Amino acid sequence: MGRWEPNARGRLAEAALKLYAEQGFERTTVTEIAEAAGLTERTFFRHFADKREVLFYGTEMTLDLLTRTIAEAPASASPMDAVGAALESFGAFFQEDPERVRRRDAVVSASTELRERELVKLDAFTSAMAGALRERGTPEPAAGLAAEAGMAAFKVAYAHWVAAEPGTAGRAGEQELPRLVRKALTELQELLADRASV
């Protein structure tokens, strides 16, 4: 297949993450990344749509995970339950390699441009979840609301997890992301229950 070493895409992604972490996203040129991977700038753009996308490699898989989890939820599950299950799976996926997730998060958080891209990805996930809910019969205002609110809870849980994880990395029973997601949803439920205006 390839010309030289295999897995050009992976090498590019690896080199990009490393360089972005070392010297920042803006101060890194695509040419640098390509050379670090033993390739040329042109080849970089054949594998990734732009300079940011290289950090969002494998997004489609995640999107599949979310929609499948919702589709496979028991018919008795409420919309929020289905969304909750999907987002807990999402959290478990992150939990698999906390080290890398945190490295990547530091890079993304440091750059406005990268945060933009991340938000668009999360928005795509939200839309996909809403679509999956509609397919199992949830009517329209509810589907969108459940997906958006679920993602809102996930964002809070994720932020907490990323900020607190450093020392207590990995051991069970402590503060795994799926558990935090579930907790966030419950707290959100209570917050809304305390709402006075009807």
Next chain:
Amino acid sequence: MGRWEPNARGRLAEAALKLYAEQGFERTTVTEIAEAAGLTERTFFRHFADKREVLFYGTEMTLDLLTRTIAEAPASASPMDAVGAALESFGAFFQEDPERVRRRDAVVSASTELRERELVKLDAFTSAMAGALRERGTPEPAAGLAAEAGMAAFKVAYAHWVAAEPGTAGRAGEQELPRLVRKALTELQELLADRASV
């Protein structure tokens, strides 16, 4: 002050919106916008940080509105009530000129790059609301959750409003955005109450 006609910034923003609407964001060059406003490309970049920012002129005012509304909410109001009040004000702001909002929304929705920027702005609003809640004593998981969930409801209400507004534009008692925001929050409350998993 200025050299020629006054309000260079406003002219640039107007020309940009028009050109983006007519021929699309990507097929419009900054030089075109500047010439349409009787200025040069360099001057455009003195007024706006980049090609997208020209559509997000006046964002700081909105941010102020949100934080002030939360700060001025009665001490008895729950976090979700304060957020709800802020987002209803936000909706009322949009309602002032529905025509322009819809024009702008069509342009933004048509471009991924512009949607990216919009999501970042909304995220900044969310963070600001969370900060305002913290300042009035709401502890941390709750502040972030209330802000994120409120914005989630707003997004759904806004999407509905933008999609449905065309015919029934402007008359009272029909489907104003603030009312839709309140409705969305109530529906979200019910959705979460239906959650089975505790």
Next chain:
DNA sequence: CCGATGATGACAGCCACTGACATCACATGT
């Protein structure tokens, strides 16, 4: 051993964006 296929390299070019410097309109003080 050869031709097809797909990935890569090599150029040329557009456009977003920036730094540096010159220039012009306007306000102010004398």
Next chain:
DNA sequence: ACATGTGATGTCAGTGGCTGTCATCATCGG
């Protein structure tokens, strides 16, 4: 009226992201 300062604008050169085009090379099937 005139000089002068201030801020906005114009001009120019340059970097870097990104794309189209074509040549080239590695590998696979025959």
